[in-house]
Every structure is written in C-alpha cells, then in structure tokens.
Amino acid sequence: MSAIGPRIPSQWQGLTVYLPTLHGKGPALSEVLTPAMGITRVEEVAVDTDRLGTFCGAVDRPNGPLFALDAKIQAAKALLPGGRVFMASEGSFRPHPTVPLQMINIEWLRWADLETGFECTVQSTTTLMQNHERRVERMDQLDAALAPYRLPEHAVMVGLPGAAGVMVKGLTTREQIAEAVSRILAEHPAAELRSELRAHLNPTRMRHIQRAAMRLANRLRTACPSCATAGFGEPLPRPGLPCAACGFPTSVSSGKAWQCTSCKHVKHNKVSGKADPAFCPMCNR
Numbered sequence: 001m002s003a004i005g006p007r008i009p010s011q012w013q014g015l016t017v018y019l020p021t022l023h024g025k026g027p028a029l030s031e032v033l034t035p036a037m038g039i040t041r042v043e044e045v046a047v048d049t050d051r052l053g054t055f056c057g058a059v060d061r062p063n064g065p066l067f068a069l070d071a072k073i074q075a076a077k078a079l080l081p082g083g084r085v086f087m088a089s090e091g092s093f094r095p096h097p098t099v100p101l102q103m104i105n106i107e108w109l110r111w112a113d114l115e116t117g118f119e120c121t122v123q124s125t126t127t128l129m130q131n132h133e134r135r136v137e138r139m140d141q142l143d144a145a146l147a148p149y150r151l152p153e154h155a156v157m158v159g160l161p162g163a164a165g166v167m168v169k170g171l172t173t174r175e176q177i178a179e180a181v182s183r184i185l186a187e188h189p190a191a192e193l194r195s196e197l198r199a200h201l202n203p204t205r206m207r208h209i210q211r212a213a214m215r216l217a218n219r220l221r222t223a224c225p226s227c228a229t230a231g232f233g234e235p236l237p238r239p240g241l242p243c244a245a246c247g248f249p250t251s252v253s254s255g256k257a258w259q260c261t262s263c264k265h266v267k268h269n270k271v272s273g274k275a276d277p278a279f280c281p282m283c284n285r
C-alpha cells in the first residue's frame, strides 16, 4: 500500500501483546508483528473463543464480528487484568455480496491499548481459501471426494449433510475420515465432508490472517496527517463519481478515501471527471 500518511515508529516497542485464542494464531501473528512493531511477542491467552461462536454452526456469532472482537478482548482482559495491549482475530466465510456462487473469506484484527484507549481494527477479504463441501453416499466415492482437501496440512470435518453441530472435527488422515464416514453410512444415506476453517487446521486461512496482520502493522505505523495519531487509514465509503448527464452519484468509484480513528480527518484521492450515464441509477430507472 502506498503511504497515505507519515510513517512513524511503533509506539509499542518492547511490549507483549496478548491474543485470546485456542487456535494457534500466536506464532503466526508473532512472525509478522514482532519485526514490524518491535514487540516482544504475541502471547496466546487461553480463552475458549468457540463459546463466542464457531464455524460449524454449533454456536452462532451474536451481533457480528466487531462485537465478537470486543468480547474476545474483554475475556482476555478478565484473565490478565495487568495486560496493556491486547489483540483479537475474527474470521468469516460467506457468499460474495455481488458475485453469484463466489465465496469470500473476511478476516478482522483488532489492536487495543487499554492504557491509552487506542483501538484500531483492520479487515482483509480474499477469494483464495480452502473451504469445500462434498457428499459421499458410498465408500468407493471417498477418494474422489477427498481430492480437493489438501490433507494432511488442512483438516476435514465429517457429519450429516446439512446438519450443523454434529461434526467429527479435526481429521487429517484418510484413515480417520474413512472411519467417520463409514460409521455415518452404516446408519444414514449420506455423509458430508467439510473443510475445517479453524486457523490452526487451515493454513490457507492462517496465511490470510498474516496478510491482515501486515495491513494492521501498516496502519499502526501510519500517522494521521492532521493530528499525528497512529492508525491512520480507516477505509471510508464515499459517494460514487457524479453522472455526466444528471450529476447523481453513480456506481463508479470516486476514489479511495481514508479516515483518522481519532480526529475524523479524511483523505480522499478524488478521481476527476464525470461518469458514463450507463452507470447511473437515476438515468437507468
């Protein structure tokens, strides 16, 4: 990302950052954030984050990802009342908002300094993921069904088609999977294979979380051009480029915009000119 504000040194050098997780994200985040932020390490705090919601549908996330980030940080703080800097990670796999049949993986990371009240949250979206569902009705279909799963680095869950919360989790060998599938097929017409989405069992997702951490470090080391607070660069939606015929905002981007989390200063890299009326909702009613 090009610099959108002055580069500044890390304000958290020499500190340990606490991360509530049971899913082995600490070393992956340390790898990125220790050199980038000058911290000693990202230390895992054993908070059962699954109780705040899981990917296999056993527990729904209440109130969305930003609420979950906050709940995780509060839970870690309760265990470590003396801690100063906490971070939390949250991910989602969902259909693309506009492209049919395309799934996306969104990762959020929050950095919270409880001494100063500073908070910064970043989001990263990708279509690169290991997230498959395959149905098996006979054991001789198993090998073909397993082809896309990239075992044993990525793990698989086995359960009943469409049924949430009854999965056998964390399977990484063909033998384990075959045993779980044959147990289900003994009593049911079909079994379903699903990718494990928990980060320690899905290295493709873990790499995406590391990419989000690079984005976070970039934000934390960028100052607001107006008030000099760290964390400048919160993406801000802007109305589209005005229509050449009627002036109404179109679906064409008017340029990226970023905001300060503290003083609300906005930097807008405006695109000049007018948009083709073909992209105008008013001219195409």
Ligand SMILES: [Zn+2]
Binding pocket: 243, 244, 245, 246, 247, 248, 277, 280, 281, 282, 283
């Ligand atoms: Zn128009």
Ligand SMILES: [Zn+2]
Binding pocket: 224, 225, 226, 227, 228, 229, 260, 261, 262, 263, 264, 265
């Ligand atoms: Zn500012």
